[in-house]
Amino acid sequence: MIKPYVLGIDIGGTNTVFGIVDARGVVLASSSIKTQKHADFDDYLDELHTEVIRLLEANDALDKILGIGIGAPNANYYTGTIEGKVNLPWPSPLPLAQIVSEKFGIPVAITNDANAAAIGEMTYGAARGLRDFIMITLGTGVGSGIVINGQLVYGHDGFAGELGHTIIRRNNGRLCGCGRTGCLEAYCSATGVARTAREFLEIREDESLLRELPIDAITSKDVYDAAIKGDKLAKEIFEYTGNILGEAFADFTVFSSPEAIILFGGLAKSGDLLMRPLRESMEKNMLHIFKGKVKVIPSELKEADAAVLGASALGWEAGKANSAPNPVAVPAKTNE
Amino acid sequence: MIKPYVLGIDIGGTNTVFGIVDARGVVLASSSIKTQKHADFDDYLDELHTEVIRLLEANDALDKILGIGIGAPNANYYTGTIEGKVNLPWPSPLPLAQIVSEKFGIPVAITNDANAAAIGEMTYGAARGLRDFIMITLGTGVGSGIVINGQLVYGHDGFAGELGHTIIRRNNGRLCGCGRTGCLEAYCSATGVARTAREFLEIREDESLLRELPIDAITSKDVYDAAIKGDKLAKEIFEYTGNILGEAFADFTVFSSPEAIILFGGLAKSGDLLMRPLRESMEKNMLHIFKGKVKVIPSELKEADAAVLGASALGWEAGKANSAPNPVAVPAKTNE
Numbered sequence: 001m002i003k004p005y006v007l008g009i010d011i012g013g014t015n016t017v018f019g020i021v022d023a024r025g026v027v028l029a030s031s032s033i034k035t036q037k038h039a040d041f042d043d044y045l046d047e048l049h050t051e052v053i054r055l056l057e058a059n060d061a062l063d064k065i066l067g068i069g070i071g072a073p074n075a076n077y078y079t080g081t082i083e084g085k086v087n088l089p090w091p092s093p094l095p096l097a098q099i100v101s102e103k104f105g106i107p108v109a110i111t112n113d114a115n116a117a118a119i120g121e122m123t124y125g126a127a128r129g130l131r132d133f134i135m136i137t138l139g140t141g142v143g144s145g146i147v148i149n150g151q152l153v154y155g156h157d158g159f160a161g162e163l164g165h166t167i168i169r170r171n172n173g174r175l176c177g178c179g180r181t182g183c184l185e186a187y188c189s190a191t192g193v194a195r196t197a198r199e200f201l202e203i204r205e206d207e208s209l210l211r212e213l214p215i216d217a218i219t220s221k222d223v224y225d226a227a228i229k230g231d232k233l234a235k236e237i238f239e240y241t242g243n244i245l246g247e248a249f250a251d252f253t254v255f256s257s258p259e260a261i262i263l264f265g266g267l268a269k270s271g272d273l274l275m276r277p278l279r280e281s282m283e284k285n286m287l288h289i290f291k292g293k294v295k296v297i298p299s300e301l302k303e304a305d306a307a308v309l310g311a312s313a314l315g316w317e318a319g320k321a322n323s324a325p326n327p328v329a330v331p332a333k334t335n336e
Numbered sequence: 337m338i339k340p341y342v343l344g345i346d347i348g349g350t351n352t353v354f355g356i357v358d359a360r361g362v363v364l365a366s367s368s369i370k371t372q373k374h375a376d377f378d379d380y381l382d383e384l385h386t387e388v389i390r391l392l393e394a395n396d397a398l399d400k401i402l403g404i405g406i407g408a409p410n411a412n413y414y415t416g417t418i419e420g421k422v423n424l425p426w427p428s429p430l431p432l433a434q435i436v437s438e439k440f441g442i443p444v445a446i447t448n449d450a451n452a453a454a455i456g457e458m459t460y461g462a463a464r465g466l467r468d469f470i471m472i473t474l475g476t477g478v479g480s481g482i483v484i485n486g487q488l489v490y491g492h493d494g495f496a497g498e499l500g501h502t503i504i505r506r507n508n509g510r511l512c513g514c515g516r517t518g519c520l521e522a523y524c525s526a527t528g529v530a531r532t533a534r535e536f537l538e539i540r541e542d543e544s545l546l547r548e549l550p551i552d553a554i555t556s557k558d559v560y561d562a563a564i565k566g567d568k569l570a571k572e573i574f575e576y577t578g579n580i581l582g583e584a585f586a587d588f589t590v591f592s593s594p595e596a597i598i599l600f601g602g603l604a605k606s607g608d609l610l611m612r613p614l615r616e617s618m619e620k621n622m623l624h625i626f627k628g629k630v631k632v633i634p635s636e637l638k639e640a641d642a643a644v645l646g647a648s649a650l651g652w653e654a655g656k657a658n659s660a661p662n663p664v665a666v667p668a669k670t671n672e
Contacts, residue, residue, distance in 0.1 A: 074625075084625055132492040146591065148491075153484055155593020156468040157629060162590040165623045170506065170583070178623055247503070254498040255482065255591050257491020287501045287514055289410075289420055293493060 003066035006319065007052065007106070008312025010113065011035060011072035013087040016044075018052055019305070020061050021312035025124030027305045029059045041090040041099075049103050067321075068100060068108045069314025071116030071307060076158035080110055109318035113137070113307065115152055115161060117264050117299070118145025120310030126262050126300040133260045134252055135299075136163065136245075138267035141177070142185040142192075148256055164189070168248050187244045190266055193220035196237050208233035220267060227273050238273040245274075246281020253282075253290045264299040264306065339402035342655065343388065343442070344648025346449065347371060347408035349423035352380075354388055355641070356397050357648035361460030363641045365395045377426040377435075385439050403657075404436060404444045405650025407452030407643060412494035416446055445654035449473070449643065451488055451497060453600050453635070454481025456646030462598050462636040469596045470588055471635075472499065472581075474603035477513070478521040478528075484592055500525070504584050523580045526602055529556035532573050544569035556603060563609050574609040581610075582617025589618075589626045600635035600642065 005028070009018040012035060019030030033051050038044035056062045073086040080097025082088065101108040111119070118135035121127040127135070131150040137143040142164030146153040153160045164185035165178055173182020174195065186192050197210055197218045209226040210218060210233060226234035249261055267274060279296055286294075301309055341364070345354040348371060355366030369387050374380035392398045409422040416433025418424065437444040447455070454471035457463040463471070467486040473479040478500030482489040489496045500521035501514055509518020510531065522528050533546055533554045545562040546554060546569060562570035585597055603610060615632055622630075637645055 130492075132496075148484055148489055149487055151485055153592055155484075156466075156595035157593055157626075159625050160468075160591065160593035162623060162625075165590045166587050167583070167621070168506075170504075180621070180623070247506070251502050251587075252591070254501045255496065255588070256489055257493055257496035259492035285503070285516070287498060287516070289495050289498075290493075 003064050003319065005061055005064050005066065006312045006315030007056075007065050007068045008308040008310070008315060009048075009052075009068060009070045009100075010116070010307035010311050011070060011075075011088070012113075012307075013073070016048060017308055018048070018055070019308035019312065020055065020059055020065070021309060021315070023316075025120075025309055027308055027312075028061070029055055030305075030308055031055050036089060039089050041094065044090070045099065045103055048100075052104070065104075065106050065315075067315035067317070067319030068104060068106050069116065069119075069311040069316075069318060070096065070100065070108060070110040071113040071311035071314075072096065072110060073112060074159075075110040075112050077109065077111040077115070077152075077154050078158040080108070082110075107318040107321060109314040109321070111152070111154075111314060112143070113310070114143030115145040115154075116310035116314060117143070117301075117306060118147055118262075118310075119152060119313040120301055120306060121262055121264070121299060122147060122150075123313035123316070124301065124309055126297055127260065130259050132256060133258045133262060134163070134256065135262050135264060138189060138263060138265040140189060140191055142189045146256060146258075163248070163252060166248055166251065168244055184244070184248050188241050188248075188267075190220040193223055193237060193241055193267065194218050196240055197223050197234075200233055200237060200240075204233065206233060210234060224270055224273070227270075235273065238270060239277045241267075242274045242277030242279075243281040245278045246283075247285050249278070249282045249294070249296065250285035250287070250290075253294055254287055257290065258294060260295040260297055262297055262299055264301070265303075268298045269303075339400050339655065341397055341400050341402065342648045342651025343392075343401050343404045344644040344646070344651060345384075345388075345404060345406045345436075346452070346643035346647050347406060347411075347424070348449075348643075349409070352384060353644055354384070354391070355644035355648065356391065356395055356401070357645060357651070359652075361456075361645055363644055363648075364397070365391055366641075366644055367391050372425060375425050377430065380426070381435065381439055388440070401440075401442050401651075403651035403653070403655030404440060404442050405452065405455075405647040405652075405654060406432065406436065406444060406446040407449040407647035407650075408432065408446060409448060410495075411446040411448050413445065413447040413451070413488075413490050414494040416444070418446075443654040443657060445650040445657070447488070447490075447650060448479070449646070450479030451481040451490075452646035452650060453479070453637075453642060454483055454497075454598075454646075455488060455649040456637055456642060457598055457600070457635060458483060458486075459649035459652070460637065460645055462633055463596065466595050468592060469594045469598060470499070470592065471598050471600060474525060474599060474601040476525060476527055478525045482592060482594075499584070499588060502584055502587065504580055520580070520584050524577055524584075524603075526556040529559055529573060529577055529603065530554050532576055533559050533570075536569055536573060536576075540569065542569060546570060560606055560609070563606075571609065574606060575613045577603075578610050578613030578615075579617040581614045582619075583621050585614070585618045585630070585632065586621035586623070586626075589630055590623055593626060594630060596631040596633055598633055598635055600637070601639075604634050605639075 144163035176183035480499035512519035
């Protein structure tokens with residue numbers, strides 16, 4: 001029997017969102033459960049299973065799921081395991097792919113959220129037909145998924161593509177969550193933009209709409225709202241952020257010479273406020289042979305669907321891996 | 337008829353070296369001509385053809401060459417063309433692969449010298465069996481060849497892997513030959529090491545064997561010789577160089593998470609003088625999930641043979657591409 005759908009599951013620290021996706025990238029139906037509610041992983045898995053089965057039954061999709069793709073923090077594609085310190089309530093390493101596969105009787109592949117986004121973009125979005133591109137997710141952190149020769153770059157250990165932790169300021173750099181200083185993420189994530197706002201407000205004297213807000217509560221959204229209203233300081237924060245991203249993108253280009261760098265996440269929707277200084281800085285910093293060659297474009301995935309779509313795209317790989325044996329995905333042990 | 341050999345040709349600004357190589361990476365015989373002598377490319381090609389045929393005849397290898405691999409500056413694997421400003425006497429773009437293929441009646445593939453070195457290392461050297469590694473060539477410049485999933489990274493335009501032009505000093509960086517400032521190459525090439533020596537000697541007052549030499553004539557070899565004799569300043573030049581390479585390698589690792597970084601070229605033979613500070617700096621600067629995972633090892637190719645071996649490894653690809661049509665190599669138009 002042909003199985004026309006995949007299931008995408010995005011496991012975040014707060015919520016777990018899942019949806020049924022068809023081959024054209026349409027999310028037929030989706031739902032969610034609270035990740036945080038379950039300190040015990042077995043409890044979590046039971047609720048996830050119950051709610052997924054409910055969703056499948058309601059959409060006449062039981063027995064129609066070819067594979068399950070999961071995006072989760074520090075999820076390792078090769079081992080199927082969540083490894084290292086992550087913002088999830090369960091102990092690690094956690095052999096997620098195997099456990100979920102056994103529970104559902106469906107093959108499962110997992111990767112981190114930024115890699116899932118890259119696969120989603122390649123399968124359904126702005127990167128269709130591109131064989132060499134870099135996905136940059138500008139969220140709480142800066143994530144990345146790198147595609148070379150049409151393949152996601154996992155590296156020898158499954159953890160490649162941590163471009164948010166490229167050192168972009170080597171002297172007096174900002175402290176990063178990773179414990180080092182000067183990482184791209186400390187400047188160009190949503191959090192980084194808010195830090196820039198606080199720095200600018202503290203160091204400078206000029207007026208700004210942002211001075212009306214409690215300084216510790218300022219978010220990147222506040223900066224955006226002020227910039228849209230023409231606030232000079234807020235616009236300069238975007239210049240500053242775009243300038244640093246452009247420097248970083250020029251360095252990424254000497255590595256893999258991508259056809260495009262695709263931006264995803266809240267900041268990526270800032271339009272020309274971010275894109276103009278970013279593109280100018282990238283070209284200014286670019287090695288001559290790459291000048292004018294690299295497109296910087298926003299994601300084409302709807303933000304509400306993107307996490308599920310990205311994860312689901314891995315489900316096709318998992319499903320294929322199940323028919324032709326492949327070390328990549330954990331095949332299901334039972335078939336319901 | 338089975339063709340058991342390939343021909344490797346390394347085109348440098350001064351000399352062109354070529355050799356007959358078997359499947360185990362043994363250079364059966366090699367020879368060279370002067371690149372510089374021929375302002376006219378047709379003259380050059382005539383002499384190359386004559387000398388190659390002479391070498392093949394002398395080794396009973398005529399009609400036994402499966403393919404020709406060529407390493408040359410700015411040689412583009414995809415287009416088969418030498419593009420941009422290079423240190424060669426002929427106008428560019430030059431459709432090298434096609435011209436040589438037609439002249440010899442043998443399929444030809446070309447790439448730049450650092451990529452050729454990476455393919456050589458993967459085919460015959462320290463990278464055998466590695467699917468994810470980075471080759472760094474420390475010569476007059478800093479070159480690189482990146483292998484991911486067992487494939488050389490060419491990027492969308494064929495020019496990926498210019499890691500010598502990663503910006504490693506963003507403020508007050510040294511001027512690089514590329515016209516920008518702060519490139520890795522301006523610090524860690526043989527030329528960069530000599531520049532460091534001159535800086536140290538000018539800024540500092542302490543004694544050094546290097547002060548016995550005319551300051552403008554100091555080479556990286558002089559620094560090595562002094563360091564080996566225990567000269568403190570010379571040893572600190574290696575510390576400085578290794579420290580910067582380590583910073584760069586930590587950044588490369590967040591991109592592709594290689595199993596190993598392989599060093600090739602004169603400086604790579606400096607042993608612990610360079611390797612100890614390099615490895616210490618790399619680990620100190622490494623993102624936690626990659627600490628202790630990346631090996632830094634010297635090339636296993638004999639330097640005298642390496643250029644020819646590296647180029648020759650591409651000859652196998654060119655030969656295979658000829659039997660199974662493939663956009664990668666230019667198939668021969670005639671078969672002698």
